[in-house]
Each structure stands twice: as structure tokens, then as C-alpha cells.
Amino acid sequence: MSRISMADRPLPPLFEAYPRLAMTISWMSIGDWPTPVMHAKSFSADVGVPNFYVKREDLSHAICGGNKPRGLEFLLADARAKDRASILTFSSVGSHHICRTAWHARRIGMDTTAVVVDQAMARYVRANLLFGLQAGARYVHANYFTIVPRSVHELLSHRNWRHGHPPYFIPPGGTSPRACLGHVSAALELKRQVDAGALPEPDCIYVPMGSMGTAAGLLLGVRLAGLKCRVVGVAVSYRWYCTPGRAARLARATLALMRRHDPSVPPVRISASDIDVVPTALGEGYARFTESSIEWAERMRKGEGLDMDGTYGAKTLDGAMQYISNRHLRGMTHLFWHTFHALSPPEPDESLVSRIPARFRRYLHDAPQPLDARLIQ
Numbered sequence: 001m002s003r004i005s006m007a008d009r010p011l012p013p014l015f016e017a018y019p020r021l022a023m024t025i026s027w028m029s030i031g032d033w034p035t036p037v038m039h040a041k042s043f044s045a046d047v048g049v050p051n052f053y054v055k056r057e058d059l060s061h062a063i064c065g066g067n068k069p070r071g072l073e074f075l076l077a078d079a080r081a082k083d084r085a086s087i088l089t090f091s092s093v094g095s096h097h098i099c100r101t102a103w104h105a106r107r108i109g110m111d112t113t114a115v116v117v118d119q120a121m122a123r124y125v126r127a128n129l130l131f132g133l134q135a136g137a138r139y140v141h142a143n144y145f146t147i148v149p150r151s152v153h154e155l156l157s158h159r160n161w162r163h164g165h166p167p168y169f170i171p172p173g174g175t176s177p178r179a180c181l182g183h184v185s186a187a188l189e190l191k192r193q194v195d196a197g198a199l200p201e202p203d204c205i206y207v208p209m210g211s212m213g214t215a216a217g218l219l220l221g222v223r224l225a226g227l228k229c230r231v232v233g234v235a236v237s238y239r240w241y242c243t244p245g246r247a248a249r250l251a252r253a254t255l256a257l258m259r260r261h262d263p264s265v266p267p268v269r270i271s272a273s274d275i276d277v278v279p280t281a282l283g284e285g286y287a288r289f290t291e292s293s294i295e296w297a298e299r300m301r302k303g304e305g306l307d308m309d310g311t312y313g314a315k316t317l318d319g320a321m322q323y324i325s326n327r328h329l330r331g332m333t334h335l336f337w338h339t340f341h342a343l344s345p346p347e348p349d350e351s352l353v354s355r356i357p358a359r360f361r362r363y364l365h366d367a368p369q370p371l372d373a374r375l376i377q
């Protein structure tokens with residue numbers, strides 16, 4: 001029996017390639033696929049890299065897009081198949097993952113509880129918090145010591161149970177082997193775009209590494225698609241966390257999940273040497289903007305009208321340009337995975353503000369870090 005819903009939408013390329021997966025892996029349609037690819041001609045000319053392309057993951061959904069909907073198509077469908085009606089997840093307060101999860105979960109009648117830690121202030125943090133609250137998310141404050149016990153507490157608390165079922169747990173960043181399936185599918189989608197002539201086969205794909213689901217899924221996907229390109233991850237969360245070994249392990253776990261459901265999926269070998277990680281664009285840490293990355297974001301906006309965020313996109317662009325320059329790759333074909341979609345948040349009216357835990361009210365008023373003023377929101 002098929003586990004697919006909303007089947008009037010096209011099937012993901014993953015299910016077209018491996019139809020047996022569609023029999024047992026739940027999936028629901030959320031995004032607008034395929035996301036377009038564009039040749040960033042003005043930026044290319046400006047920076048002296050003639051073949052610089054952009055994969056517009058920002059256009060994955062008109063209201064609530066970016067890179068997260070790809071994983072949510074599998075996670076929320078799985079939650080529904082397991083009769084769960086609430087979601088529990090954790091992350092930082094301005095996380096894109098939380099507000100996207102809350103918004104898309106709400107559309108299918110699920111509530112979200114998010115256990116969150118503080119983070120550096122930026123305008124997108126405020127926007128995401130308001131957006132998540134409007135989508136009905138409940139935010140619970142934690143710090144790095146209490147986040148795990150608080151999450152366990154919320155998991156066990158009957159407040160979050162629905163119809164006798166515990167909440168469906170989604171790991172930070174929405175990353176798990178199941179979510180990575182969405183990014184495997186994205187690589188198969190890219191292969192179709194290459195075959196159709198939308199772009200030459202890229203030599204390198206640059207992708208932000210936060211929780212690493214996007215990078216790991218692409219790493220596996222390009223291999224299964226038979227693409228020769230190298231995945232280059234740019235560390236944007238923690239240097240100790242964003243390692244080639246960890247990304248390769250996640251890709252292998254995703255492959256193992258696929259092969260459990262369909263043994264005909266080829267047992268490709270993936271090791272840490274299959275991915276490069278650029279650790280030098282992170283600056284002082286997660287969500288702390290850097291001067292050089294903001295400069296690259298400004299050049300991209302000037303050339304192509306594309307808006308970057310300072311946490312993921314701008315640093316990834318910085319990392320990509322470092323990689324290209326250090327390795328003398330200007331003549332090759334490069335693809336930038338553009339994952340940031342700016343949301344339109346609601347006005348913070350009384351009913352919304354009253355639901356913000358006191359600890360988080362400061363995100364409505366605090367000044368953003370100074371470099372934020374150079375980004376468009």
C-alpha cells in the first residue's frame with residue numbers, strides 16, 4: 001500500500017528512481033519542485049568565476065521555504081503515519097527549522113513545542129520567532145546544560161501528548177536520515193536539470209553545514225545520481241561538529257535506511273574523503289556575522305538581486321570563494337546551494353507577545369548585531 005499523500009503533485013525524483021521506497025516510506029507534498037537553477041552572470045563577471053550557478057532552494061515554498069521543506073516532506077508524513085498529532089524539537093530561538101516545522105505542521109493540524117537556547121541577535125531571529133509563534137509553536141527556554149533534560153521532560157509531559165500518543169520527535173535542525181532523503185532527492189532533481197541543459201554538470205556544490213542534513217543528503221544523492229561533482233560543506237554552526245567523517249556517517253545512515261526499504265538501491269561506498277569542509281568562514285561562531293561574508297552577500301545582491309542571511313548563506317558564499325581562490329578553481333563550474341528564504345513575519349500584537357516566554361521578549365527589542373544592517377530583510 002502506498003504511503004504517499006497529496007499524490008496530485010509530482011512524485012519526488014527519489015521515488016521515481018527507486019519506486020519500492022514509495023511503498024513503505026511516507027511522504028507528503030509541501031514544496032514547489034524542482035527549484036530553479038540560475039546562472040549568476042553578473043556575479044560571475046564581478047568575481048572572475050565565469051560559471052557560477054545558484055540552486056534556488058529559497059524558492060521551495062512561496063510563504064515558508066528554504067532548505068527545510070525537503071526534509072519536512074518526509075518527517076511530517078512519518079509523524080502522521082504514526083498517528084502523532086504534535087511535534088517536539090529543539091534548536092536556537094531564531095531557528096529557521098523551528099518556525100518552518102511549526103508552520104507546515106500546523107497546516108496538517110499538528111502542534112509544535114520547541115525547546116530553545118539563546119542566540120546572537122539578528123532581524124531574522126525576531127522574524128522567525130514571531131512567525132513560529134503565529135504558527136502556534138510553544139517555545140520553552142533552555143540552555144546548553146538543560147536542553148536535553150527539558151526536552152525529555154516535554155516528551156514525557158502529558159501537555160504534549162495527543163490522543164494517547166507522545167509527540168513526534170524531530171532532532172535539531174530537522175536532521176535525521178529520514179529528513180536527508182529529501183536532499184538525496186534534490187541531487188536527483190539536479191541531475192535531471194543537468195541532463196535537460198539547465199546548467200553544465202557542476203564541479204563543486206557549496207552548501208552550508210548547520211546540522212549537516214543538507215550536505216549529507218547531497219553527498220549521497222550526487223553519488224546515486226552518478227554526478228561527478230564534489231560536495232563542499234561550509235561549517236556555519238560548530239567546527240567540532242561539522243567534520244567530513246560525521247557528514248559521511250550521516251550519508252551512510254541514510255543509505256542504510258534506503259536499502260532497508262529497497263535492497264535494489266546500490267550499496268555505494270561513502271567515506272570522509274568524498275566531501276570537503278571549509279572551516280574558515282565561521283568567524284566567532286554560530287550566527288555571529290563576519291565582515292568578509294557580508295561583503296560577498298552585498299556583491300551577490302548587487303549582481304543578482306539575491307538576499308542572503310548572515311548565518312548560513314553569506315558565510316557559505318564566503319567559504320565557496322575561499323575554496324575557489326585557494327585551489328585555483330576559477331575556470332570550473334560551481335553551484336551555490338541557496339538555502340535562505342526571508343519570511344514575512346506578523347506584527348507583534350498583544351496576543352502574540354503574551355505568548356513569548358519572558359526570557360525571549362528581549363528578541364523583540366534588542367538591537368541586531370551591527371553587520372545585520374547591511375543585509376536586506
Ligand SMILES: Cc1ncc(COP(=O)(O)O)c(C=O)c1O
Pocket residue numbers: 066067095096097173175208209210211212213214215312313339340341
Ligand atoms: C537557511 C538555512 N540554510 C542552511 C541550513 C543548514 O542546513 P543543515 O542544518 O541541513 O546543515 C539551515 C539550517 O538550519 C538553514 O536554516
